[in-house]
Amino acid sequence: MTDKEVGPLKLLCHDVESVGFGDSTTFEGGRLTVSADEAKACLSSRALASTNVSWISPGESARVIKVLDAVQPRTKGPEGAGIFPGFLGKAMPQGRGETHVLRGAAVISAGYLPRLQEGLIQMSGPAAELSPFGSTHNLVVEFEPAEGAAWEDVDLALRRGILKLAARLAEAALESEPDEEREVAPTTTPAPGDRPRIGTITNLQTQGTFKDVFVYGRSMSDSLPTLMDPSELEDGAVVSGQYGHPGLKNNTYLYQNHPVVAALRARDGQDLDFAGLILSPEPVEQAHKELISEHAARLCASLGLDAVILTKEGGGNADSDNSLKADACEAMGIKAVSIHGEMAGPDGSGPPLVSPPTKGSALVSAGNYDEIIKLDAVERALGGEILDLTDDPSTAELSLQTAAVYGSLNPLGWGRLTCWEEAAS
Amino acid sequence: MKIVHYINQFFAGIGGEDSANAGPELKEEPLGPGRKLASLLGDQHQIIATVSCGDDYAASKDGAAEEILELVKGTDAEILIAGPAFTSGRNGIACGRVAAAAFEAGLKTLAAMHPDNPGVAEAGSAPVVPTGETAREMGDALEAIADAVAKLAAGEEIPNAIKGKGPRRNRMAEDNAATRAVALALKRLGGDSSATEIPLPDFGTVEPAPPVSDPADALIALLTEGGLVPNGNPGRLESSRATRWLRYPLEERESMPAGEFQSIHGGFSTVKANEDPNRILPLDVAREMEKEGRIGQLHSEYLVTVGNGMPIDSASGYGVEWAEELRKAGVQAAILTST
Numbered sequence: 001m002t003d004k005e006v007g008p009l010k011l012l013c014h015d016v017e018s019v020g021f022g023d024s025t026t027f028e029g030g031r032l033t034v035s036a037d038e039a040k041a042c043l044s045s046r047a048l049a050s051t052n053v054s055w056i057s058p059g060e061s062a063r064v065i066k067v068l069d070a071v072q073p074r075t076k077g078p079e080g081a082g083i084f085p086g087f088l089g090k091a092m093p094q095g096r097g098e099t100h101v102l103r104g105a106a107v108i109s110a111g112y113l114p115r116l117q118e119g120l121i122q123m124s125g126p127a128a129e130l131s132p133f134g135s136t137h138n139l140v141v142e143f144e145p146a147e148g149a150a151w152e153d154v155d156l157a158l159r160r161g162i163l164k165l166a167a168r169l170a171e172a173a174l175e176s177e178p179d180e181e182r183e184v185a186p187t188t189t190p191a192p193g194d195r196p197r198i199g200t201i202t203n204l205q206t207q208g209t210f211k212d213v214f215v216y217g218r219s220m221s222d223s224l225p226t227l228m229d230p231s232e233l234e235d236g237a238v239v240s241g242q243y244g245h246p247g248l249k250n251n252t253y254l255y256q257n258h259p260v261v262a263a264l265r266a267r268d269g270q271d272l273d274f275a276g277l278i279l280s281p282e283p284v285e286q287a288h289k290e291l292i293s294e295h296a297a298r299l300c301a302s303l304g305l306d307a308v309i310l311t312k313e314g315g316g317n318a319d320s321d322n323s324l325k326a327d328a329c330e331a332m333g334i335k336a337v338s339i340h341g342e343m344a345g346p347d348g349s350g351p352p353l354v355s356p357p358t359k360g361s362a363l364v365s366a367g368n369y370d371e372i373i374k375l376d377a378v379e380r381a382l383g384g385e386i387l388d389l390t391d392d393p394s395t396a397e398l399s400l401q402t403a404a405v406y407g408s409l410n411p412l413g414w415g416r417l418t419c420w421e422e423a424a425s
Numbered sequence: 426m427k428i429v430h431y432i433n434q435f436f437a438g439i440g441g442e443d444s445a446n447a448g449p450e451l452k453e454e455p456l457g458p459g460r461k462l463a464s465l466l467g468d469q470h471q472i473i474a475t476v477s478c479g480d481d482y483a484a485s486k487d488g489a490a491e492e493i494l495e496l497v498k499g500t501d502a503e504i505l506i507a508g509p510a511f512t513s514g515r516n517g518i519a520c521g522r523v524a525a526a527a528f529e530a531g532l533k534t535l536a537a538m539h540p541d542n543p544g545v546a547e548a549g550s551a552p553v554v555p556t557g558e559t560a561r562e563m564g565d566a567l568e569a570i571a572d573a574v575a576k577l578a579a580g581e582e583i584p585n586a587i588k589g590k591g592p593r594r595n596r597m598a599e600d601n602a603a604t605r606a607v608a609l610a611l612k613r614l615g616g617d618s619s620a621t622e623i624p625l626p627d628f629g630t631v632e633p634a635p636p637v638s639d640p641a642d643a644l645i646a647l648l649t650e651g652g653l654v655p656n657g658n659p660g661r662l663e664s665s666r667a668t669r670w671l672r673y674p675l676e677e678r679e680s681m682p683a684g685e686f687q688s689i690h691g692g693f694s695t696v697k698a699n700e701d702p703n704r705i706l707p708l709d710v711a712r713e714m715e716k717e718g719r720i721g722q723l724h725s726e727y728l729v730t731v732g733n734g735m736p737i738d739s740a741s742g743y744g745v746e747w748a749e750e751l752r753k754a755g756v757q758a759a760i761l762t763s764t
Binding site for chain 2: 115117129196198207208209210211244245259260262263264266267271272284306307308309315316317335337339340342343344345347348349350351352353354356357361362363364365366367368369370371401402410412413414415416417418419420421422
C-alpha cells in the first residue's frame with residue numbers, strides 16, 4: 001500500500017478516566033477494565049516464572065519503586081496491526097494510517113534487572129508532578145524471573161510482554177468513539193522560506209545490554225545518525241531498554257510522545273518550520289562520539305537547518321554527546337540548543353555540567369539532579385519490598401536526590417522542572 | 426566590629442600533620458597569623474576569638490563546618506574570617522565550607538585562598554579574597570584580608586574578591602523544557618548570542634606535574650574510579666553518585682583474581698571487568714614491571730571510588746584527599762584508571 005492509500009497518521013485519542021480489573025478487557029465510557037488473566041497471558045514467557053499486574057492511580061497514597069520502562073497503550077488494529085515495529089509488528093516503517101491511543105494510562109514494568117539504577121514514582125504529594133507517571137493510571141507489571149533464565153532473556157521477555165500488553169489495552173478502544181482525532185502530517189523538509197528551519201537531534205543511549213535503546217527492534221549502537229519521520233515514533237519505532245539514571249531516562253512512553261517534536265510541531269508553519277528529526281546513537285568511545293557528532297552536524301547542514309535542538313539520555317558521559325554535536329553544528333553556522341539536567345551537587349553550588357560545550361552554549365536546564373527532596377510515607381508500594389537506593393522499606397518516608405524520581409529531569413524536555421541561581425546577597 | 430578568625434591546626438600552633446585529626450577548638454585571642462592581622466585591622470575591629478581545627482577533621486568529617494560555626498555562634502562575633510589557606514587543599518576546603526556556612530547563617534564573612542584552591546568552589550555565596558600560593562606570601566595575604574574586612578564592615582563590595590555564586594535551586598517553570606528549548610533557539614536566531622538557562626561552568630586548569638625523573642626509583646600507586654572492591658562490597662561503595670572512597674591492601678598480592686574482586690560501577694557493563702579485575706586495576710602488569718625493576722615499588726594499597734555521575738565538587742574534594750594521602754605515604758607517581 002502506498003502512503004496515499006493509507007493516508008497520514010491519524011491519532012484517535014481515548015481519554016482514560018478510571019480503571020479497574022474485571023473478567024474481560026474492555027473500554028467503555030472512559031473506564032478501562034483489564035482482565036488480569038489476559039494481561040498475564042500477554043506477559044507469558046519461558047524466561048518469567050510469574051507475573052503480577054496491579055493498578056495504581058493519581059492521588060493514591062502509593063508509589064512504584066524499581067521502575068524499568070513505561071509504555072503508552074496504542075494499537076493500529078487487532079493484534080497491534082504493525083504497532084511497535086521490530087517487537088510486535090514486522091520491522092518496517094510505520095507512522096501512517098490510524099492509531100488508537102489511550103491517553104492518561106501507562107503500562108509500567110518494575111523490579112530488579114542488572115544495571116538498574118533505581119527510580120520511583122510517587123502518586124501523590126509534590127513529587128507526583130515531577131514524574132510523567134504521577135498523573136497517569138498505571139498498570140504495573142511485577143515479575144519473578146524463571147530459575148536459571150539469563151537476565152538478557154528476562155529483559156527481552158519483559159519488554160515484549162509490556163509492549164504486547166500495551167497494544168492489547170488499546171485494542172479495547174478500537175470500536176469506541178475517540179475523544180479527539182488528531183492528524184499528524186508527515187514531516188517533509190520544507191522548501192526554504194522566510195521562517196527559520198529548526199530540527200532536532202535525539203541521542204539514544206547505546207551502552208550495551210540494559211542500557212540500550214532499540215529502533216525497529218535493534219540497538220542503534222552500530223548505526224550512523226539517521227533522519228526519521230517523527231510519525232514513526234508515534235507508532236513505537238523507538239523502544240527503550242535503558243535502566244540507568246532514572247531522572248535522566250527517556251522511556252518508551254516519551255518516545256511515543258516526543259516532547260521536542262511536539263513543541264516544534266506546535267509552532268510549525270507559524271514562526272518556524274519543523275525541518276526534521278535525527279536519531280543518533282551515544283557511542284561509548286571518544287573517537288566514535290566525535291565521528292558521530294560531525295556526521296550528525298553534516299546531516300543538519302544538508303537539511304538546511306538554521307537551528308537544532310539536542311537531547312540526550314544518561315549522565316555525564318552523555319553530556320558530551322550533546323556538547324560535541326552542539327559545537328559541530330555551531331561550527332557550521334547552525335544554532336544549537338541542548339537540554340540538560342544539572343549535576344550541581346546537593347547545595348546547587350557545583351558546576352552544572354560534566355562535559356560542557358564551548359561554542360554551542362545555549363542550554364536549557366531540566367533541574368538539578370542532586371537537590372534533596374522528601375517524600376511522604378505511603379500506604380502501598382509496588383516493585384519490591386526494599387528501596388535499595390536508601391535501604392528503606394518501600395513504603396517509608398524518604399529523603400533522596402531529585403533524580404531518583406523517574407523522569408524528573410527528563411532530557412527529552414517533558415518536565416517543567418528547572419533550576420536557577422538564587423541571587424547571592 | 427567583632428571578628429572570629431578560623432585557621433587550621435598548623436597556623437594555630439597546635440601541631441603539624443600529627444594533629445590533622447584535632448577537632449574544633451576556640452581560644453579567646455588572636456593566634457598565629459591572627460596576631461599580625463589584628464594589628465593591621467587597627468582599633469576599629471578586634472579579633473575576639475580564634476577557632477582552629479585539624480585539616481583532616483575539617484575537610485573530611487561530615488558536619489565539621491557546622492560544628493565550627495556553632496563555636497563561632499557562641500561568641501558575639503559579627504564577622505568571620507576563614508584563612509588564608511593559600512593552595513593547601515584540605516585547609517582551603519575547610520575555609521570555603523566554614524565561610525559558606527557562616528554566610529548562610531547571616532554572618533558577614535570572607536574566606537582567603539589561592540584562586541586555584543578547590544576550596545573556592547566550596548565557599549558558596551561567600552566572597553573569597555585571592556592570595557598567593559604559599560605562606561611565604563602571608564604578609565600580602567593579611568593586608569588583602571584587612572582591606573577586605575574594612576569593605577565588608579562598611580557593607581561595600583570587596584574589589585578583586587572571587588565573587589560568590591548563589592546556589593542553584595530547583596523550581597517549576599511555566600513551560601516544559603522542550604517548549605523552552607524551542608523558544609531559546611528562536612531567541613538565539615533573533616541575535617541574542619548569550620541567552621541560556623545554564624551559564625557555562627569554568628573548571629579552571631590543572632598544570633600537569635613534571636615527569637618522574639626515574640621510575641625505577643619511584644614509589645608508584647594504583648588508583649581507580651572503576652568501582653573495584655572485594656567481593657560482596659564490604660565497604661558499601663555506591664555504584665553511582667558515590668559519597669565516599671575506600672582503600673584496600675595490595676601487599677602480598679600478585680594480581681587481582683576473578684572471584685575475589687568485583688566492580689560495582691554503575692556506568693558500564695562489568696562483565697569483562699569481573700572476568701579479569703586486572704583490567705580495572707592492572708596489578709598483574711605492575712607487579713611484573715616491579716620485578717623487572719622498571720618501576721621502583723608499588724604502594725601497599727589502592728584507593729578506589731566510582732566516578733559514575735559524580736559531582737565535580739566531590740571529585741575535586743576526593744582528589745585533594747587522595748593527593749594528601751599519597752604525599753604522606755611518599756608516593757611519587759600514581760596511575761589512575763578510569764572507565
